[in-house]
Amino acid sequence: MANHTIYGNQHRALASRRGLPLKCHHMSSDFSVQTSFPNSERDIVPESYGEVTDCAGSKRPFSLEDLAEAIQSDTGSAEDLRLQKEWLTTLIDALPDIVCFKDANNRCLVANRFYLDLFRLDSNDYVNRTAQELSRQSPFYERFMTTCGTTDEQAWNDRRPISFEQTIPLLEGGEKIFDIQKVPLFNGDGGRKGLVMIGRDVTERKLAAARIHHLAHHDSLTSLPNRVLFQERMRDALAQARRSGCMMALLLLDLDKFKEVNDTLGHPVGDLLLRAVAKRLLSCVRETDTVARLGGDEFAVLLTNLSDADGASTVAETIIRNIAEPFGLDDNEVVSGVSAGITIFPDDGPDAQDLLKNADLALYRSKNEGRGRYHFYVAEMDQEVQNRKAIERDLRHALATDQLCLHYQPLVDLENGAILGAEALVRWFHPERGSIPPSIFIPVAERSELIFRLGRWVLLRACMQIQTWHSQGLPPLQISVNLSPAQFRHPDLLDTIRSIIEQTGVDPAQLQLEITETIAMTNFDYSVQVLREMRDMGLSIAIDDFGTGYSSLNYLRHFPVDKLKIDRSFVVDFDHHPGNDAIVRAIVNLGHGIGAKVNVEGIETAEQLSFMRDLACDECQGFYFSRALPAEEYARLVTLADPWVQDGPK
Ligand SMILES: Nc1nc2c(ncn2[C@@H]2O[C@@H]3COP(=O)(O)O[C@H]4[C@@H](O)[C@H](n5cnc6c(=O)[nH]c(N)nc65)O[C@@H]4COP(=O)(O)O[C@H]3[C@H]2O)c(=O)[nH]1
Structure with missing residues (x-):
């Protein structure tokens, strides 16, 4: 029998900030918890539930599992139990997470306020009901409730806590993403005792992560993939081309006269030109192809699943023709153009690095020959580079x-x-x-x-x-x-x-x-x-x-x-x-x-x-x-x- 102590640091800190006397400690075995909330402070929202110290002196966070054990504990006097219940109800109702305790037959015993509000359930309606039965009461969440039944069973069968992410639609519109944990509890004889479900709203975190990911992988001006994402896509496309035996083409593009536009008409018009070019480039390729802005006036296009190199020249010609059409930008008619260098996988290089380097050589030739042109890479271009270096x-x-x-x-x-x-x-x-x-x-x-x-x-x-x-x-x-x-x-x-x-x-x-x-x-x-x-x-x-x-x-x-x-x-x-x-x-x-x-x-x-x-x-x-x-x-x-x-x- 372990002798645990709960250090209610979190609670004490919160309580003292609010001027509340608050004690929270663990007295004896079997997880009987004694605590006192002099006022039922609903808005005390602990980020953790304190700590548990075992006999060996090691500390670990006091988990919801401990809480669940505690709620099911039937030791102590009737008064103890009443206090326990009061405390636990206050605590779980204050949580900004889904909390729900179920019995061995997946029937709801206790659900917190957050859960009831989210699913628009009446506090009396849910007790002793399974997820399937609840879905009939709150049809909007039918899919979630049905999945809930399935995941309950999975936790029981795995005989250990499971966690997963789930998107839950909101009645008022939109949806939220929850990180859900299910903890099955078993009796000494191995029989089912009860199940705890906890769900934390991670929508903001997910959206922020998605935003950061997008910023790190896209060009903020044109919203096209940037160099980082382009290289990722290239790696994927190369792996796919190797598997399927299909050709892949890389087109490196350099805008003609971009500097001139920037210098004579100003940067805002230069920005408009880049956006307009991005749009036209997208209109020249299939949805499965990738158009990226690698920086400045440099763009790249990845054409996948090509049967021959002619496909690449057709796209290059379309792009050159399209970009040569005048752009109407902020009352200015701007004439630009584009030069292209093309490499084909597998002929012109085994990996992304070689394909990019060789496409750059081909592009160099196009620009040197007067722009508005495209060239496929040929091996002599390497020789030219060596000569230049010499x-x-x-x-x-x-x-x-x-x-x-x-x-x-x-x-x-x-x-x-x-x-x-x-x-x-x-x-x-x-x-x-x-x-x-x-x-x-x-x-x-x-x-x-x-x-x-x-x-x-x-x-x-x-x-x-x-x-x-x-x-x-x-x-x-x-x-x-x-x-x-x-x-x-x-x-x-x-x-x-x-x-x-x-x-x-x-x-x-x-x-x-x-x-x-x-x-x-x-x-x-x-x-x-x-x-x-x-x-x-x-x-x-x-x-x-x-x-x-x-x-x-x-x-x-x-x-x-x-x-x-x-x-x-x-x-x-x-x-x-x-x-x-x-x-x-x-x-x-x-x-x-x-x-x-x-x-x-x-x-x-x-x-x-x-x-x-x-x-x-x-x-x-x-x-x-x-x-x-x-x-x-x-x-x-x-x-x-x-x-x-x-x-x-x-
Ligand atoms: N930054 C810089 N660039 C330099 C310098 N030296 C030469 N260049 C560049 O190199 C180009 C060719 O110079 P070139 O072979 O001496 O060739 C010269 C000259 O020899 C050649 N040329 C002169 N008369 C005739 C002619 O009657 N027939 C032919 N075919 N070529 C001629 O035309 C070219 C005239 O020069 P450019 O038009 O200026 O064209 C010059 C210039 O752009 C320099 O010190 N600094």
Whole structure:
């Protein structure tokens, strides 16, 4: 016979807070409980029911099982029993949980107020009734009551407590989720003694957990699955594809011009665009497919149960077509587009990681080829990555070991052939691979922080060269230097230029900076501000590759521009595209209209030269006159009285 003591800490704490004298202790064996609630305080809601200490001194919580034992105990005097009953009734009625005691035949003996209120039962109606009988009294809960009969039997048969979750509909609408426990009690001879049912309302906890789960697995802007959930779905889909032998496709998507929309129309419109894109993407796939937002303007689509890869290209085409349709966002008509990279399981990788990596390579190619396209991954793309990495590694080394130099291509006055200056173009002579063209290594540098080091190096070298020529007595010609997109957007650009001008003492009027039309148009406000500051520093500005981007002419007049450089493509195709002369003429008029000079690049023949002269371009450069030359050769050319007559066009 164990001698238990109940420490009614919880009750005492509550009682003392309320100023109630309260004793709660356990006196002897057989779980007879003595306690006193001087006032029947209904709202005393214990979170636990105290503790029980066994003879060995170990403590454990005083459980509802103990309570049930206690209620069934028939030891003590009639007065003891009356007190016990009063206390227990008060206690269980105060509980915000379902509590119900049943006899060996599953007939209700005691149910607390919470139970009766929940099931709209009258306190007299339930006694001695089974769940099935009660369901006839409260038909709304019929299903619950029927299940209740079944679970009662399960607890009896298992001969141990069982617990499960159950959703109970509410008469007033909605439903609640309960965590239900059933504890069967047996006599010494093993026969059934009674059954306790306890049910705790866990609806809030469940909803909160579901909310947290949703937040952790979905993108808050579009409500699409996020990267975490997408990877889970991919793992499941891969397992399913392995089992069924079906194909699966992964499409990585990158929104075109998203940054532009954000920069020119503001973030709220950018957000609207992302939401609208999410909606359109969902409309392009089946319900069983997954569309996710992986971050920024990057989306992914998982197509399962494909019979062949054609299915993936059909979806990619549908998506590209759909996203290319204009979006009406907050009174703005926004035109976007999307590029895609596709991998197929099992052909392009055994797991999610490889499929994602390879889809990214395919996407890279699509973006490089002008966007609004899709590509399937092919093994050579891996080779391209290896090449890129090798170039990046070697370029890092080249910058540290002086393998780079600048060459200068003369800028020629179209009117009289005079050399007006030069465009500085970087050259790399690799010790093993020979000359590597800038069109190969500049884009690689652009993708890493190397472009800032390279860009700074070019600017510094060009300024130093200007000063060297100055000290050699060469006339003060203007040298133009290309700025790459990442370099132009770098917050340190202006400070870098200032410090180079200061360091070299170069006259800013001799330095021209070239940015492409596309750079200028991306983040228009920022571009205008940077260009104005450059102008204030005394530098001049040229817009390179003009005619290949999508400048709004209206924007152009806000740029402080000194020169428009007509892209070489207009010269190359001159004979084949008669319309080119009209375009060149328009650009010349436009340039002159905003007070800028007009340069035409890529003059290779005498015919091209005379065409451009007729179209009133101001200056030109091209192989017809000269390729980009080492500094000394350029200097020699400049010093010649009539370079083209003596040397002839190159
Ligand atoms: N077919 C043909 N080509 C001609 C002719 N005349 C000039 N070119 C080439 O056209 C390119 C003109 O430079 P870009 O448009 O700024 O285009 C440049 C520029 O965007 C970039 N780049 C070159 N050097 C630098 C640099 O120092 N910094 C940055 N950021 N980019 C550079 O690489 C691009 C290619 O440079 P390059 O290979 O030096 O190629 C140069 C030049 O050699 C011609 O008559 N026919």
